[in-house]
Each structure stands twice: as C-alpha cells, then as structure tokens.
Amino acid sequence: MNTYxxxxxxxxxHDKVLNNAFAHIxxxxxxxxxxxxxxxxxxxAHSIALNIPKFQLPHFVDALIDGLLDVEKSCSSGASxxxxxxxxxxxxxxxxxxxxxxxxxxxxxxxxxxPRTKSTTLSSVxxxxxxxxxxxxxxxxxxxxxxxx
Numbered sequence: 001m002n003t004y005x006x007x008x009x010x011x012x013x014h015d016k017v018l019n020n021a022f023a024h025i026x027x028x029x030x031x032x033x034x035x036x037x038x039x040x041x042x043x044x045a046h047s048i049a050l051n052i053p054k055f056q057l058p059h060f061v062d063a064l065i066d067g068l069l070d071v072e073k074s075c076s077s078g079a080s081x082x083x084x085x086x087x088x089x090x091x092x093x094x095x096x097x098x099x100x101x102x103x104x105x106x107x108x109x110x111x112x113x114x115p116r117t118k119s120t121t122l123s124s125v126x127x128x129x130x131x132x133x134x135x136x137x138x139x140x141x142x143x144x145x146x147x148x149x
Contacts, residue, residue, distance in 0.1 A: 045085035080120035087127035
C-alpha cells in the first residue's frame with residue numbers, strides 16, 4: 001500500500017494520516033445517537049473520498065448501491081449517506097459511469113424499505129446532477145415511470 005500511495009504522489013507519512021483519521025471515527029463509533037452516527041458516517045465518507053484510488057471508485061459506488069437494500073435500516077441508511085457524500089466529493093470523476101449509476105439507483109429505489117435511505121439516495125442523484133447535469137437528465141428521461149406513483 002505504501003508503495004502505491006507514493007506512486008500516487010502521497011507523502012511518506014500517508015498511512016499514518018489515514019490511520020489517525022480512521023482512529024478518530026473508531027473511538028467514537030460506540031454511540032446510538034442518530035445525529036452523532038450521521039456525523040461519524042459523514043466523516044468516514046470524507047476520509048474514504050480523500051483516499052480511494054480513482055480506479056476503485058466505480059466499484060465502491062456499486063457496492064454502496066447494493067448496500068441500499070440491506071434489511072438493517074441503519075446499514076442501508078449509512079450506505080446512502082456514504083453514497084451521497086461520494087457523489088458530492090467524487091461525482092466529477094464518475095462521468096463515464098453516470099448511466100450505469102443512475103440506472104442501478106432507479107432499479108433499487110422502489111425496493112428500498114427505509115424512508116430515510118430512500119430520501120438520501122435521491123439526494124445522491126441530485127449530488128451527481130451537480131457534476132453532470134445533462135447526462136443525469138438524459139438518463140432519467142429514458143427511464144420508465146412507476147405506475148403506482
């Protein structure tokens with residue numbers, strides 16, 4: 001990992017900085033307060049966004065979209081928060097994947113059980129739209145509309 005990070009242009013102490021960021025989150029994760037968990041999840045997403053290699057980003061987003069369907073509401077909600085933050089922070093790097101991301105989100109949206117997860121997932125579409133307005137609108141116009149809404 002250290003060699004890869006150096007290749008990517010990171011300083012020698014990159015691993016220590018990354019470990020410190022995750023240690024802060026790990027120390028405070030033992031809470032059940034929703035607002036505090038939201039803040040920790042946002043911090044985690046920010047740390048991941050700063051350190052994820054560009055080639056892993058589309059695969060990570062796919063895994064987050066799969067996580068939206070988790071039966072545990074806190075897990076699906078956490079996945080949606082991380083997804084939304086990734087779209088805000090790294091959406092500009094996902095230009096070649098907009099069609100597949102929006103298509104996958106459209107396919108899972110009606111299967112999401114938790115209202116908070118669904119709302120945050122829709123926010124992630126908006127966040128991606130801030131980076132690629134034309135592409136997102138074009139993909140959305142091609143999608144079918146549900147009959148029951």
